[in-house]
Amino acid sequence: MLITHDTECALSILVDLLNTAPEVCGDERLPDIAALDAFVRRQEISEIDSLTEDDLRQVQELRTRLRDVFGTESTEEAADLVNAIVAAAGTTPRLVNHDHHDWHIHYFAPHAALGPHLAAELGMALTFILMAGERERLRRCGAPDCARVFVDLSRNRSRRYCDSRTCGNRLHVAAYRARQRSAEAVASA
Ligand SMILES: [Zn+2]
Numbered sequence: 001m002l003i004t005h006d007t008e009c010a011l012s013i014l015v016d017l018l019n020t021a022p023e024v025c026g027d028e029r030l031p032d033i034a035a036l037d038a039f040v041r042r043q044e045i046s047e048i049d050s051l052t053e054d055d056l057r058q059v060q061e062l063r064t065r066l067r068d069v070f071g072t073e074s075t076e077e078a079a080d081l082v083n084a085i086v087a088a089a090g091t092t093p094r095l096v097n098h099d100h101h102d103w104h105i106h107y108f109a110p111h112a113a114l115g116p117h118l119a120a121e122l123g124m125a126l127t128f129i130l131m132a133g134e135r136e137r138l139r140r141c142g143a144p145d146c147a148r149v150f151v152d153l154s155r156n157r158s159r160r161y162c163d164s165r166t167c168g169n170r171l172h173v174a175a176y177r178a179r180q181r182s183a184e185a186v187a188s189a
């Protein structure tokens with residue numbers, strides 16, 4: 001798969017962002033500027049000045065639009081959504097090196113607000129996934145009661161659950177208990 005390290009990093013920010021949504025968690029994980037600021041620091045998002053209520057609203061709106069890409073049925077459909085997100089962001093690719101990072105491209109305009117910044121970076125990461133013919137790696141968790149998304153970067157595209165330690169594991173336990181119950185039913189019959 002032709003996905004660069006930078007794209008992988010952007011995809012992990014994308015997944016983190018999408019999984020903060022109220023439809024995923026039951027409650028809003030980005031309810032205020034303090035939570036948004038914690039997200040920016042956790043993901044080491046560069047060139048972000050102080051955050052405002054506008055930023056919060058823009059990021060929440062963007063999150064919904066990005067999530068829609070994970071529910072698409074074709075690359076055409078996904079491309080339309082991603083193109084619109086990137087176009088609205090107004091990208092200005094720049095070659096930069098900063099902090100401990102080697103040379104890489106920033107797609108966001110210098111000191112863009114967080115919404116357009118994320119729209120440019122995460123939109124371009126999705127562009128690269130689609131260009132590589134890998135839309136199907138953008139997945140929603142296979143556990144019936146889980147609304148989290150993930151990007152399956154496994155070699156054989158076999159990942160079905162958002163996090164094998166929680167959803168995958170929980171389903172294994174449920175399947176094991178079901179087998180046990182039917183074995184007991186057979187034994188007592
Ligand atoms: Zn950078």
Ligand SMILES: [Zn+2]
Pocket residue numbers: 141142143146147148161162163167
């Ligand atoms: Zn899950």
